[in-house]
Amino acid sequence: MTRFPATLPQEKTLGRPRPDRAAVEAAVRLIIEWAGDDPDREGLIDTPARVVRAYEEFFEGYNTDPAELLARTFEETDDYDDMIVLRNMRLESHCEHHIVPIIGKAHIAYLPNRRVVGISKLARLVEVYAKRLQIQETLTSQIANTIAEVLRPRGVAVVVEAAHMCMTTRGIRKPGVTMVTRRFIGEFKDDADLRRDFLAQIAAPSERFG
Numbered sequence: 001m002t003r004f005p006a007t008l009p010q011e012k013t014l015g016r017p018r019p020d021r022a023a024v025e026a027a028v029r030l031i032i033e034w035a036g037d038d039p040d041r042e043g044l045i046d047t048p049a050r051v052v053r054a055y056e057e058f059f060e061g062y063n064t065d066p067a068e069l070l071a072r073t074f075e076e077t078d079d080y081d082d083m084i085v086l087r088n089m090r091l092e093s094h095c096e097h098h099i100v101p102i103i104g105k106a107h108i109a110y111l112p113n114r115r116v117v118g119i120s121k122l123a124r125l126v127e128v129y130a131k132r133l134q135i136q137e138t139l140t141s142q143i144a145n146t147i148a149e150v151l152r153p154r155g156v157a158v159v160v161e162a163a164h165m166c167m168t169t170r171g172i173r174k175p176g177v178t179m180v181t182r183r184f185i186g187e188f189k190d191d192a193d194l195r196r197d198f199l200a201q202i203a204a205p206s207e208r209f210g
């Protein structure tokens, strides 16, 4: 039996009112002072503005509706009905607990139900959710749920493997540890052979073709 999530996670974040840039720069200046440095010295004077520009990049996923990204699909794929896999996508995110980088990779597969999507859109989908604050479990589920809801494929599989800098560079400090999260929907959930096939695909050595 094919199971899909009933609805997409609510996009409560889109269109929220935001504080203005000057207020955010002032907050960064306060952190510099709190750390014990002088925010007016030459090397730091432009830092609040730089940090805000950098954070704009890190959090740009709040500006895009993920479902809209996948809206443009190609119908009628002749008879292609096997899995479509996008593997080894670099993933850069920030954890919601410490706002510290999460670096890793994502792998996505889906079993089309006549409709396919441009492959770059799947990579963009990963990017949109990665450039928001969340935990890795939620990130993994959101990517899978959106593909399931918008494309209505026969199945979706998402695996994320990442290192959390909040665990490697501070706190417990365990460099080399990675976290693996997986979400299987539809036929990937029901069919252990299919799941193994997908996991073998993403484990295989990959060659750089270009």
Ligand SMILES: Nc1nc2c(ncn2[C@@H]2O[C@H](COP(=O)(O)OP(=O)(O)OP(=O)(O)O)[C@@H](O)[C@H]2O)c(=O)[nH]1
Residues within 6 Å of the ligand: 095, 096, 097, 134, 135, 136, 137, 164, 166, 167, 170, 171, 172
């Ligand atoms: N499950 C999960 N935990 C995460 C993720 N990112 C960070 N964490 C954890 O979130 C937890 C937050 O725990 P707290 O005790 O509130 O924070 P903390 O005092 O900074 O904890 P330590 O990191 O253990 O020093 C930590 O255990 C982190 O390792 C994630 O994506 N998923």
Ligand SMILES: [Zn+2]
Residues within 6 Å of the ligand: 095, 096, 097, 098, 099, 100, 164, 166, 167
């Ligand atoms: Zn963290």
